[in-house]
Amino acid sequence: MRVGIDLGTTYCAIAYIDPKNGQAKVIKNSEGKPITPSVLYFGPDGSVLHGEEAKAYVEEGSERTANYFKYHMGDEDYCIFQNGREYTAVDLSAELLKGIVREAEEVSGENIRQAVITVPAYFSHFQRQATMKAGQQAGLEVLSIISEPTAAVFAYGIHGKGTDQTVLVYDLGGGTFDVTIARITEDEIEVLGTDGDHQLGGKDWDDALSNYLADQFLEEFDIDISADVEMNIMMQAIAENTKKQLSEKRSHKVTINYQGQKGVYEVTEGKFEEITAYNLNRTKDIIQKLLGELGMGWGEIDGVLLVGGSTRMKQVKDYLAGMCGRPPMQGVNVDEAVALGAAIRANIDLDGKIAEEKAGSQLFLGAAARKPSFSIAGAKRIRDATAHSMGMIAVNKEGTAYVNSIMVRKNSPIPAKVTKPYELGISRSKENRLEVYMLQGEEEKLANPPNCLVLGKYVFTGIQSGGERTEKINVTFAYDANNIVQVSAVQERTGQGLSLHIEPVEEDMGWVLEPPKGRQQEMSVLLAVDLSGSMAGKRLKEAKKAATSFVDQFDMDFTRIGLVNFSDNAILYQPLTRDKQLLSQKIQGWEIDQGGLGYGNEAEPFALASSTLKGCSQDVRYVVVLTDGYWYEEEEAVLLAQKCHREGIEVIALGFGSANKDFLDQIASRKDFASFTELSKLETALTGIARMM
Ligand code: AMP
Numbered sequence: 001m002r003v004g005i006d007l008g009t010t011y012c013a014i015a016y017i018d019p020k021n022g023q024a025k026v027i028k029n030s031e032g033k034p035i036t037p038s039v040l041y042f043g044p045d046g047s048v049l050h051g052e053e054a055k056a057y058v059e060e061g062s063e064r065t066a067n068y069f070k071y072h073m074g075d076e077d078y079c080i081f082q083n084g085r086e087y088t089a090v091d092l093s094a095e096l097l098k099g100i101v102r103e104a105e106e107v108s109g110e111n112i113r114q115a116v117i118t119v120p121a122y123f124s125h126f127q128r129q130a131t132m133k134a135g136q137q138a139g140l141e142v143l144s145i146i147s148e149p150t151a152a153v154f155a156y157g158i159h160g161k162g163t164d165q166t167v168l169v170y171d172l173g174g175g176t177f178d179v180t181i182a183r184i185t186e187d188e189i190e191v192l193g194t195d196g197d198h199q200l201g202g203k204d205w206d207d208a209l210s211n212y213l214a215d216q217f218l219e220e221f222d223i224d225i226s227a228d229v230e231m232n233i234m235m236q237a238i239a240e241n242t243k244k245q246l247s248e249k250r251s252h253k254v255t256i257n258y259q260g261q262k263g264v265y266e267v268t269e270g271k272f273e274e275i276t277a278y279n280l281n282r283t284k285d286i287i288q289k290l291l292g293e294l295g296m297g298w299g300e301i302d303g304v305l306l307v308g309g310s311t312r313m314k315q316v317k318d319y320l321a322g323m324c325g326r327p328p329m330q331g332v333n334v335d336e337a338v339a340l341g342a343a344i345r346a347n348i349d350l351d352g353k354i355a356e357e358k359a360g361s362q363l364f365l366g367a368a369a370r371k372p373s374f375s376i377a378g379a380k381r382i383r384d385a386t387a388h389s390m391g392m393i394a395v396n397k398e399g400t401a402y403v404n405s406i407m408v409r410k411n412s413p414i415p416a417k418v419t420k421p422y423e424l425g426i427s428r429s430k431e432n433r434l435e436v437y438m439l440q441g442e443e444e445k446l447a448n449p450p451n452c453l454v455l456g457k458y459v460f461t462g463i464q465s466g467g468e469r470t471e472k473i474n475v476t477f478a479y480d481a482n483n484i485v486q487v488s489a490v491q492e493r494t495g496q497g498l499s500l501h502i503e504p505v506e507e508d509m510g511w512v513l514e515p516p517k518g519r520q521q522e523m524s525v526l527l528a529v530d531l532s533g534s535m536a537g538k539r540l541k542e543a544k545k546a547a548t549s550f551v552d553q554f555d556m557d558f559t560r561i562g563l564v565n566f567s568d569n570a571i572l573y574q575p576l577t578r579d580k581q582l583l584s585q586k587i588q589g590w591e592i593d594q595g596g597l598g599y600g601n602e603a604e605p606f607a608l609a610s611s612t613l614k615g616c617s618q619d620v621r622y623v624v625v626l627t628d629g630y631w632y633e634e635e636e637a638v639l640l641a642q643k644c645h646r647e648g649i650e651v652i653a654l655g656f657g658s659a660n661k662d663f664l665d666q667i668a669s670r671k672d673f674a675s676f677t678e679l680s681k682l683e684t685a686l687t688g689i690a691r692m693m
Helices: 051-060 089-108 125-137 148-157 202-221 229-246 269-293 314-324 337-346 538-552 580-588 606-616 634-646 661-667 679-692
Strands: 002-007 011-018 023-026 039-042 048-050 065-067 079-082 085-088 114-119 141-147 165-172 177-184 188-197 251-258 261-268 303-307 381-383 390-395 402-408 416-425 434-440 453-461 470-479 485-491 499-503 523-530 559-566 570-577 620-627 649-655 674-676
Touching: 002 089, 002 125, 002 148, 002 337, 011 089, 011 337, 023 337, 039 051, 039 089, 048 051, 048 089, 051 065, 051 089, 051 229, 079 089, 085 089, 089 125, 114 125, 114 148, 114 337, 125 141, 125 453, 141 148, 141 337, 148 165, 148 177, 148 188, 148 303, 148 337, 165 269, 165 314, 177 269, 188 269, 202 229, 202 251, 202 261, 202 269, 229 251, 229 269, 261 269, 269 314, 303 314, 303 337, 390 470, 402 416, 402 470, 434 470, 434 485, 453 485, 485 499, 523 538, 523 570, 523 606, 538 580, 538 620, 538 679, 559 580, 559 606, 570 580, 570 606, 606 620, 606 634, 606 649, 620 679, 634 649, 634 661, 649 661, 649 679, 661 674
Parallel strands: 002 114, 114 141, 165 303, 188 381, 523 559, 523 620, 620 649, 649 674
Antiparallel strands: 002 011, 011 023, 039 048, 039 065, 079 085, 165 177, 177 188, 251 261, 390 402, 390 434, 416 470, 434 453, 453 499, 470 485, 559 570
């Protein structure tokens, strides 16, 4: 049997589709209740209890309990110790899921293996992943993770009241708040946008009330009950009960007995509203923000759907009725709506068609479901949306700062996919990796500590070198139908998918605030020019012009250039420098047989290049050779050039005049690093090389 599970902060519920009539129904727990407290108790004998039984231990003040762990989903640092072992939020959720599924199996007499689990719409990538993991750890095949408000829209659809209208789903549970705006037509639910705060829920109303009552007691008896842990637990229960009473009547009397003193306080509806106004206002702000983002106003909202136990509070209903101009829609139990919707979703595909068992053609629901006339009430095609933008750290257009470059915007329909090409410089000496810092959040300007959720450093490896200087990598960024981020990459030339692993990011991400040049790769370039006798005259003049333009192409903040002259000897005519003017003066001063260089082609520049560039192995290193004729010792030159290649020094060779193209191919470190040009095009060719570097 496929079920829908509402895994709430304070309560959970589980529902299925009744094969008799295609209606979603909640499976009551063994005590006959539709909802079960999200609480665990770890018995001294190693047993784990859940639900009402476990909650009874919380009320006793037992430390063997766990609750509110949904707050910590996705937080890898959170864990508690019980019965000698560690439990993360995922482990605790898995225990709870096991408990409620076992109980539902006992009550229904059916096997439960597959489930749709709901999460707040505002849940991040990590929180959704954690929920998926908890389900799997509990032995379930998690068909999908869907957002609670989206699930609720399905449930309201059952009653046929949701056709062709724009609705606002106000979902206030025990610990989370979500707001979703959806367009419902006869056969489709389209989520237009969603927002929320997963640290805001009914518990905040309880806390405000419990603090107020403690203040009253302190004022009257000068006794601080909030300092007593056990008393605090009791006060939570008293506050929650008072809050619930105030959903039914206009005032409620609270009695507090402590240290022989008895305080009796009348809490009116008005007082309750006053001391909790801050919380309600937080929900109002989030709604206004969402309406603003969608360019909508309250006037375009046809109705409000309520989800979550906390929407029973009168202040919530009053506020929504005031804004919408009509009372919230009725007819669905707010505690059950999410689980019912999840059960519908568990049994249909994204197109709203009845889902089939993966293994074969059998439908999931047993005999009744196989009848062709069968249909599921409330089933519709679904188009959900992203709750957060997905981006990556990139350099802005001006090259002046790192920014969050957004790939998939918040409120885009899911599944959503964007593919971006990357030109990756290929190194011979180091492993080639493509690193992408993935982010989830809205701020385009980065901050330290980060103002976005940093999903990690996604590292692609297995990039094959085909002898080209760069390789094109197509990276696909996607939100899958579960709103979970998926990133993959394919090397264009080979068509092969690259392997991906996710590395933790640096603890100090301060570099994101530095100008990008701090991380730009430094370059050391030696321009080696053949100054043999054949270069005399026009060739030398053109070479000077070309070399000057070549130097001009570089940003000397990141580049050092040196000059090697060779003929029968090779000399370091100008050591590496960032001084463009000096380089240009030295180039203008080139002469044949300068300093006894000779007239022939006896010498090669590679041995000198290797020793000169040895000290800067952190840089990208190049030797650019410009030559117009045959070299006498080609074989030795090739060997020494190859030694440069092995050392990670790239060799680029440009020939003209009577240079030997085959030889150039051999000394160049890559196929496309060797070229031949005419004298008239020397300047264009050499500046082209500079730009390619
Ligand atoms: P949920 O997580 O959706 O199950 O919501 C649970 C929250 O709803 C808890 O904070 C409960 O205290 C609150 N709640 C349940 N019933 C009522 C009620 N009648 N009036 C006000 N709050 C309620």
